[in-house]
Amino acid sequence: MSQTTSHRPAPAAPDCAIRLSGLHRRFPGRGGVSTKALDGVSLDVAAGEIFGIVGRSGAGKSTLIRCVNLLERPDSGEVFVLGEDMLMLGDRALRERRRGIGMVFQHFNLLSSRTVADNVAYPLEIAGIPAAERAPRVAEALSLVGLSEKAGAYPAQLSGGQKQRVGIARALAPRPRILLCDEATSALDPETTQEILGLIKRLRDKLDLTVLLITHEMAVVKEICDQVAVMEAGQVVEQGRVFEVFTRPQHPTTRRFIADTIGYAVPPGTVSRLPAARPGEERRLLQVLFAGPNSTRAVISEASRRFELDLDIISGRIDAIGEEPFGLMALAAYGATAQIDAAIAWFGELGLTVTPVNEGA
Amino acid sequence: MIPWMTPMLQQLFIESALETLMMVSGAAVIAIVIGLPLAVLLHATDRGGLAQNGLVNRPLGLLINAVRSTPFIILMVAIVPFTRLVAGTSIGTGAAIVPLALASTAFIARLFETAFREVDRGVVEAARAMGSTRMQILWKVIVPEALPGLIAAVTVTLVSLVGYSAMAGAVGGGGLGDLGIRFGYQRFMPEVMASVVIVLILFVQGLQSFGDWLVRRVRRR
Numbered sequence: 248m249s250q251t252t253s254h255r256p257a258p259a260a261p262d263c264a265i266r267l268s269g270l271h272r273r274f275p276g277r278g279g280v281s282t283k284a285l286d287g288v289s290l291d292v293a294a295g296e297i298f299g300i301v302g303r304s305g306a307g308k309s310t311l312i313r314c315v316n317l318l319e320r321p322d323s324g325e326v327f328v329l330g331e332d333m334l335m336l337g338d339r340a341l342r343e344r345r346r347g348i349g350m351v352f353q354h355f356n357l358l359s360s361r362t363v364a365d366n367v368a369y370p371l372e373i374a375g376i377p378a379a380e381r382a383p384r385v386a387e388a389l390s391l392v393g394l395s396e397k398a399g400a401y402p403a404q405l406s407g408g409q410k411q412r413v414g415i416a417r418a419l420a421p422r423p424r425i426l427l428c429d430e431a432t433s434a435l436d437p438e439t440t441q442e443i444l445g446l447i448k449r450l451r452d453k454l455d456l457t458v459l460l461i462t463h464e465m466a467v468v469k470e471i472c473d474q475v476a477v478m479e480a481g482q483v484v485e486q487g488r489v490f491e492v493f494t495r496p497q498h499p500t501t502r503r504f505i506a507d508t509i510g511y512a513v514p515p516g517t518v519s520r521l522p523a524a525r526p527g528e529e530r531r532l533l534q535v536l537f538a539g540p541n542s543t544r545a546v547i548s549e550a551s552r553r554f555e556l557d558l559d560i561i562s563g564r565i566d567a568i569g570e571e572p573f574g575l576m577a578l579a580a581y582g583a584t585a586q587i588d589a590a591i592a593w594f595g596e597l598g599l600t601v602t603p604v605n606e607g608a
Numbered sequence: 609m610i611p612w613m614t615p616m617l618q619q620l621f622i623e624s625a626l627e628t629l630m631m632v633s634g635a636a637v638i639a640i641v642i643g644l645p646l647a648v649l650l651h652a653t654d655r656g657g658l659a660q661n662g663l664v665n666r667p668l669g670l671l672i673n674a675v676r677s678t679p680f681i682i683l684m685v686a687i688v689p690f691t692r693l694v695a696g697t698s699i700g701t702g703a704a705i706v707p708l709a710l711a712s713t714a715f716i717a718r719l720f721e722t723a724f725r726e727v728d729r730g731v732v733e734a735a736r737a738m739g740s741t742r743m744q745i746l747w748k749v750i751v752p753e754a755l756p757g758l759i760a761a762v763t764v765t766l767v768s769l770v771g772y773s774a775m776a777g778a779v780g781g782g783g784l785g786d787l788g789i790r791f792g793y794q795r796f797m798p799e800v801m802a803s804v805v806i807v808l809i810l811f812v813q814g815l816q817s818f819g820d821w822l823v824r825r826v827r828r829r
């Protein structure tokens with residue numbers, strides 16, 4: 248585990264659905280240089296949770312999720328799924344366990360030669376379930392995802408969102424307890440993404456699934472996850488409850504992700520209309536994120552008095568993660584550089600998160 | 609049937625056409641039956657395949673390339689002892705099928721392998737994630753997904769067999785090509801040559817159109 252990981256008091260999870268510990272995976276590269284795709288990753292996913300893993304391209308997210316059903320074998324570390332040591336299983340037992348772990352892919356990966364119904368039937372077919380029993384279960388899975396009327400269509404005749412629904416129905420047909428989603432919405436437009444995320448969330452509630460979901464978009468995490476882990480260069484740099492991580496991010500990577508998602512760029516023209524700083528002083532644009540009971544107005548006027556700053560509110564809004572609201576505000580601070588720094592530190596003590604505002608826009 | 613030919617020539621023409629048909633279909637059937645498992649073996653033992661194994665893959669690949677790079681007319685002569693062993697004779701239509709089958713087996717094995725290789729890796733990955741055995745991945749995923757490519761490969765092989773079969777005259781295999789050479793060229797009967805060429809063109813066109821139609825039917829993309 249790296250030193251940069253910020254440990255949060257995670258709730259003890261006795262009924263842990265997925266436990267990964269100390270996973271390492273190297274890929275040989277060109278010229279003898281190898282890539283550390285996983286560099287000591289440990290995660291606990293509690294049963295019934297939607298757990299998001301977010302990270303930039305190449306962070307090792309896919310390698311990590313593929314370790315859960317051992318599509319990828321880690322060089323070292325442990326993989327426990329539903330209390331079972333996956334690395335100890337023989338080929339046959341492993342195939343059996345994989346049938347209890349559904350997987351959904353970015354590019355859907357449907358069989359183009361089979362109809363929708365036959366795609367959904369595939370996992371039942373290979374599990375040796377007789378055709379007569381398959382039909383009602385296929386129908387049930389298709390109705391779960393709202394695609395009953397497309398049973399006879401071929402994948403090529405479907406939209407991306409519909410294809411992903413088939414992918415989900417196929418993953419759920421064997422009635423798994425765990426669902427793995429590798430960038431399940433990354434090939435979809437924003438509206439369809441919402442639709443699919445909503446579906447995953449409803450299915451989790453209805454079927455009591457545990458979902459491990461990979462994404463490069465913090466917006467997806469904000470939308471449906473309970474817990475999140477942020478990955479960078481093969482390591483988990485931060486993890487915790489989504490609301491906590493969003494409102495009090497510790498690691499720079501997390502902050503950047505969050506700024507990209509919920510932060511806003513100041514509307515064009517705003518900056519040029521702001522008064523310039525007085526000689527010897529500085530003008531700095533700040534984004535303040537606050538959650539919890541603090542009245543911002545009081546905090547801001549107090550900061551203004553304490554640190555002899557002029558604080559201009561440029562804009563502000565209330566957003567929410569799940570059911571929990573938080574506020575977001577853009578400020579222009581005028582004053583001595585040292586005083587502005589001191590005010591930022593003071594905001595931090597009060598539990599507000601301050602990040603620089605993107606002035607580029 | 610063909611008014612500008614004597615009845616005897618017409619009779620010869622029909623016989624030759626049947627010989628061509630026999631050589632092409634006989635060689636094709638053998639090529640498919642042997643080529644398909646070879647292609648499966650090549651694909652499975654390839655790097656990243658279902659049963660990666662360089663010790664099988666490399667020699668097999670070399671052998672197939674060797675057969676494919678030998679000019680057919682040389683191959684036909686070079687394997688005469690083998691032909692005699694298999695067919696009991698080294699001349700005649702039946703004997704001609706042996707080298708034709710050998711050449712087209714190597715040819716079609718490569719084409720089949722290419723068709724397998726074009727199957728989306730993601731689909732194979734999904735099948736693995738669902739707990740498929742290797743045999744299930746092969747027969748329920750790779751082969752059905754590659755079917756349009758496999759049919760196209762058969763079409764191409766049939767068409768090139770028509771061409772190769774014309775050379776089979778060299779070992780007394782007969783066929784339309786041989787008829788064209790013997791009468792059209794050596795006895796200077798341009799109308800026979802023209803008829804042979806036209807019939808072969810129509811035959812190849814028909815094969816190709818049928819193959820394309822079949823590919824369109826099975827391709828659900």
Ligand SMILES: Nc1ncnc2c1ncn2[C@@H]1O[C@H](COP(=O)(O)OP(=O)(O)OP(=O)(O)O)[C@@H](O)[C@H]1O
Pocket residue numbers: 274275282283284302303304305306307308309310311463
């Ligand atoms: N089979 C492989 N062979 C060689 N290198 C690999 C392989 N799989 C992954 N890698 C390397 O491991 C690193 C992590 O890859 P991974 O696919 O896990 O990243 P990711 O976070 O899923 O990225 P993306 O968002 O682009 O999907 C990358 O540098 C990648 O090039």
Ligand SMILES: [Mg+2]
Pocket residue numbers: 308309310430
């Ligand atoms: Mg990935």
